[in-house]
Amino acid sequence: MSRRARVTPAEAGLPDGGARRRTPGLRREEVAVLAGVGASWYQWLEQGRDISVSPQVLDSVARVLRLGDAERRHLYVLAGLNPPAPQPAPGRPDMCEGLRRLIDTWMPYPAHIMDPYYNCVMYNDAAAVVLGMRPDITQNCLVDFFTDPLYRSRSKSWEGNARSVVAQFRAASSARPDDEGYRAVLEQVSAASEEFRALWAERDIEDAGQIRKELDHPLVGLLCLEATAMKVPARPDLTIVLHTPLEEAGTAAKLEWLASPEGRRGAMYPVAG
The missing domain is CATH 1.10.260 (434 Repressor (Amino-terminal Domain))
Structure with missing residues (x-):
């Protein structure tokens, strides 16, 4: 009324x-x-x-x-019915600016934001320095996980995490089986990676949540991080991935150094380990 x-x-x-x-x-x-x-x-x-x-x-x-x-x-x-899935609010363009402020404030820890198809919408400086995110890769987090040699060279937990990454993508895509966006990503990564095709054939399903990452950075050595995927109700089409340092290997201090002027000079261009 x-x-x-x-x-x-x-x-x-x-x-x-x-x-x-x-x-x-x-x-x-x-x-x-x-x-x-x-x-x-x-x-x-x-x-x-x-x-x-x-x-x-x-x-x-x-x-x-x-x-x-x-x-x-x-x-x-x-009315006693299950509500439909939330939809992005077209009248809230300010949300992207607010999310940019969020991931920039997360410095010196890596953070990035993905759309439903795992395309990277934005990332902070720490994600570039630590994870190797940069303009000259596909900017799709699933494809780059399997095809980016820089990330692969740094990731000590790649084999252990690959199964979860594929299972989470299957869970997301299975909710929208007729979505051409998921099909396009699936075709791209399947054509590029035999390892992805083998894991996809296992048909594992896993909800997005937290993943432990161990990286061997060329400037500071071992980094132990916990990646947490989160949703914002006002922008359900986006997923925020925040990386939190774990206690091992003095990770927090190393990330702070990488974000310092001295560390930034040394990490101006990502290099393989």
């Missing part, structure tokens, strides 16, 4: 006739007509009665009431 009161007839494409309206916003009957449902059914919906509700009808009502994504999912919950 509160959202119905916020939508004017003009916004809904209805003539207001110039007459004074007793009801602010749209009338129930108008919402019912615009959503293609019966007036009595819509009244029962507002009253929370025990009626049959389909996702398609709720989406029609949400469209007429101009609900945002969070409001639409809340409507599903109120």
Whole structure:
């Protein structure tokens, strides 16, 4: 009812006739007509009665009431249905700027952000220095994991992590089996790596979470990191990967040195170990 009161007839494409309206916003009957449902059914919906509700009808009502994504999912919950997956908010371009500030503030520890297909959207300076992220690779985290010789030369935990990386990509892609974006990445990495093809054939499934990484950096030696993948509800299409130093090998101090002026001069260009 509160959202119905916020939508004017003009916004809904209805003539207001110039007459004074007793009801602010749209009338129930108008919402019912615009959503293609019966007036009595819509009244029962507002009253929370025990009626049959389909996702398609709720989406029609949400469209007429101009609900945002969070409001639409809340409507599903109120109606007793499983809410749809969150969708990116097109009106929140500021989120990318805020996420850039987040990963830059994470310095001197590596951090990067991926889209659903594991394409790297942005990364901080530590990710470039430690993980070897740079413009002249594919910028797809799955493809580069299997094909980038620089990262492969540094990663002491590559064999142990490869199975999890593939299993997590299968879990993500299996939720959207008809998505051409996942198919394109799968074709690219399959053509480039026999090791990927062998692991993909094992059909393992694993949720994204935390992965331990051990890297042999050419300037500071062993680095022990824990990579944590996180989601932001306002941008469900993005995954933030934050790398936290573990206690072994004095990793935190080494990362701080790499981010210092002296360390930056030594690591100006990534080199293989």
